[in-house]
Amino acid sequence: MSDAHDNSKTALLAELNGLLADHFALFTKTKNFHWHIKGPRFRDLHLLFDEQALEIRDQIDDIGERVRKQGGDTLTSIGSIAKHTQIKDQDSTSLDPDAMVSELRDDNAAMVKRLKGMKPLAEDAGDNATDGLLDDWTDMAEERVWFLNSILGKEATAS
DSSP states (O other), rough: HHHHHHHHHHHHHHHHHHHHHHHHHHHHHHHHHHHHHHHHHHHHHHHHHHHHHHHHHHHHHHHHHHHHHHTOOOOSSHHHHHOOOOOOOOOOOOHHHHHHHHHHHHHHHHHHHHHHHHHHHHTTTOOOHHHHHHHHHHHHHHHHHHHHHHHTTOOOOOO
16 A cells, blocks of 8 residues: 555544544534523424434444544544544533524534545545445535524525
């Protein structure tokens, strides 16, 4: 294997671990909002946040297994998640519903950007399986952005 291919694979594995950290962090934030939503839209948003959290959670194992299948090591602790995520913590339990929706929309839009940025890394590493999964994960994140934007009465801007 060439040095360029090794470097491409190393870069892809690092970014997959970043993506894994983002999913753990976004899952936690989405569940926080699910548990702490208040107001007249409680039921709708409570259910939506739970659906989105479960979708994000279900991707965690797939991402970790991609890292392992490629011979890499995955994140090992809460500290390693915090070190590698781009998702900012949100410890408030009293945000208004629109602030929750906006924050989740922005976080999911950032995830779309990260996912799209990973495509060339997968191609350079010759990792067709990850390349295909990135398409699926991007579509799911774009759908979450679309739903959240629609709640806010805005057009989708995930691209």
